[in-house]
Amino acid sequence: MEPANPGTFEALLKRGELIESASEMTPDYLRELKHTLIVSGDTELISAPAYYLAAKKAPSVNAFMTGIAIIQDELAHAHIAFHILEELGESQEALIFKRDPKAFRYPYAFDVPLETWTELVVANAMYDQAGFCLLGDIHEQCSYGPWKRGLVKVMAEENFHLRNGRNWSKRISQAGGAAKEELQRAVDWMFPLTVEWFGLPDNLKQHSAQLDYRLKGLTNDQLRQQWLSTVVPFMESIGIQVPAHKENGSYALDYPFPCTFDAGEKRWDFKDPCTWDDVLARWRARGPRNAEMVALFQESFSKFQVRT
């Protein structure tokens, strides 16, 4: 493939036009697009085994069907990203079935087991809200046409996941007693994990090729604020406490960011601040379910492969 003329490419990007094929891209743009697609595909893919563990605890047949439908949606969304990657010259088989578990690029939050129906619906209300903010931004801003168009239905489906999360969170909170306490405990450990989902704060991130290439439109902190502005009022409206408050028009956290997390205990230590290097080291080491979840789909792939 002939690399695109950088001059033509820059002009196209500057005019706000969409890039439609690999032949129009510079090698740098292609690399950055692939990286962004891998993060998105990995996130959608791993949410399936992450949600399935908890979906099995559904409190009714109807609720189980909703949980399973959400998992099916997530797999379909992963399929969109991996399909585009294949068109860009990557092998889906290698990416999904042959990569080392630690090489997957999804948010650390999914490595911490979701073990109850309550934790699943809090994930729908908070993790899917994070996905909604990130994908909504890509859907609006993305300079790569095939991905932008592929996200139209994804947004509608993520909205359905959010509704499941919010309806059930409200219902569990209204039930009160031990059910509400369980909900509060889930929010206590999952809220800070979703806050860090958006990555390094802008003042530590010197440069973003994703923004330069219009693969996304908002910075990490802008996306984090967008998430806080929906999740904080919602949780407060159903009587659940969250460690953040509104201050001078934006949301401020009520704990040191970042601080230490014990994944085994699902507990944050707000009295023990840490550095972003510590967080990046925790992310790189991955969490409790990483190897097991990746093995779930990789084992069967090799078992049933026809050898010629």
Added chain:
Amino acid sequence: MTPEAGVAASLEARVWAALAEINDPEMPVNLVDLGLIYGLEVGEGTVRLRLTFTAMGCPASDMIVSDIRERLLAEPGVGEVVIEVVWDPPWSSARLTPGGREALQDWGLSV
């Protein structure tokens, strides 16, 4: 509709209008245009409606039922909502209104 006209409109007409405000949780089309409401009886503050879903495994069935209940109970004059879920005749795209068909086509579904 002005408030005066709203009060004057028959309860049944208002119930149909209220149902047309409720969107399917998964698709940008309202429940009336989607053809999910098979029948409606209104009397003495009680609304009885026959409802179907597009599939027996509809993952949004709980949401649809609770959306209907919540919206209709907010309508002046409605004190009770009785929903009967029915499967005969099975739903098909033939039940879409022209408006529903257009909404789904605009969204990218071939119906």
